[in-house]
Amino acid sequence: MFARGLKRKCVGHEEDVEGALAGLKTVSSYSLQRQSLLDMSLVKLQLCHMLVEPNLCRSVLIANTVRQIQEEMTQDGTWRAVAPQAAGRAPLDRLVSTEILCRAAWEQEGACPAPGLGDGHTQGPVSDLCPVTSAQAPRHPQSSVWEMDGPRENRGSFHKSLDQIFETLETKNPSCMEELFSDVDSPYYDLDTVLTGMMGGARPGPCEGLEGLAPATPGPSSSCKSDLGELDHVVEILVET
């Protein structure tokens, strides 16, 4: 559990590395947890397409939550569009089936990375902690769906996904989904204290720590790398089916 009430400027003294790291842990903890909430929400949106028509109220509330997270991530700068390098990986997009909701989850996996891609928002210690591989970059195009000036196609695809959430879809192949999201673990109890800890003055939640910091940075590189592995796995499944 992260240390509570810890307010650290991200640009800390070199000697106080431990303190700085602890502060960073708070920050990336929050981002990770927020990311997890996003994952969870997207899974929920997808899994609600069973035999019976999905509960529209629930879907709307979850979709609104997703939007909120995305907006915050956009403001933080953790959800950014990436330029033309994307082109090489575009075919990946085609490989993904017309299951738009799978793509939605896809997109947020791409949201993980990259302070190092020249956005100018990085801070010293942080970028050291999260080295970026070029392989991660191409996953951004999908994420640009959330940007105002994102590629038209991607925006369309996301809107289409919400559209399909609200209009009734035919039952998707359930096993595909299960395989896709079998790795979404749920140690979400941590989320309780982090995310709901934003509420109420009594609890010094991560938000207060975050306000004093530069825009939140993505999680540690290890999760990015594992995402990459998952990506291949997922593509494999989809292509085979």
Place this chain on the structure above:
Amino acid sequence: MNYPDENTYGNKADIISTVEFNHTGELLATGDKGGRVVIFQREQESKNQVHRRGEYNVYSTFQSHEPEFDYLKSLEIEEKINKIRWLPQQNAAYFLLSTNDKTVKLWKVSERDKRPEGYNLKDEEGRLRDPATITTLRVPVLRPMDLMVEATPRRVFANAHTYHINSISVNSDYETYMSADDLRINLWNFEITNQSFNIVDIKPANMEELTEVITAAEFHPHHCNTFVYSSSKGTIRLCDMRASALCDRHTKFFEEPEDPSNRSFFSEIISSISDVKFSHSGRYIMTRDYLTVKVWDLNMENRPIETYQVHDYLRSKLCSLYENDCIFDKFECVWNGSDSVIMTGSYNNFFRMFDRNTKRDVTLEASRENSKPRAILKPRKVCVGGKRRKDEISVDSLDFSKKILHTAWHPSENIIAVAATNNLYIFQDKVN
């Protein structure tokens, strides 16, 4: 308050999905997930058995809705009864509306204690007789028989809702009623089944823009032109049907400003209103959201006049409750006959009552283990932190699968019906 008399009608195969007393309180109807309606009737109080004050016994059981399949969308339509609403009694028969996600039905429940005997063309078993064998004619006579209660569907109001019906409400004119789904509200005349009027439509032209749905709706108890509907964003709109045919523009808009210190990713979800009820007087409305019950004065739109915390200890658990979907549970709320007490359910088979005058509240539990017939219900307490006292239960021990979503209060007496999953509990107040 003491609630000593308890009758448990358990072992229903299916989960109870709605509970409703009729206007006199003589009948209590329940609907379940299997599409069945069970009606209980209160025993007449007899002088011989003073201690048995009007218990409720099963009066009629019938299958209201069957599961259907929508071939166009390849989806099942559940037979679960979402709501039952009684019509006021106008003759010997009882009438109620029951609805599932798509279809509303008007049922007539009537007693038969005589039957005709002595038909000419039919024999005693009902088989047709060969007319050639009939040599004499007789007039059929009515003979007494064992009381039989039969339910017959008198009207079926179908094909008017694209989305799932969440509410039905009988108008005070007793000629019309409304049915509300996620995006639309329709007005029906009881006599006309092939046509309804759309009075509210919040469906956006582009479904991508959908961010808010209708969660509940109810007619004013006295003014037949007025109704309210609540939304998933925690707002209530009061509409006047005299203003225009399509009531997309509200007459009043009730919304409490958000508390910025309490803001989180779950703020909107927990503000979503799951139930809205007019007081019997028609002066107030009560709304239930995930953590609170609020009372609003119709004349004050900017904030509720009273807010009651149902289970605030869940506020720190919202993420877990989001994960297991409990945060989407739709709790109902009810007024007592005099509008002085309000009641709503919670988890662990707990339900809560708030006295609006004394500001006292109590938590009670509906469970077999903890109540014997005619035993007094013991108030329960949830321990939030620190040391747990002997009788208290800690938040982490709460059973979230045992939720009380549906309760009902007798219109004039202190008798309450509490649905705990597939068990129905009826509690009565002990006056002496």
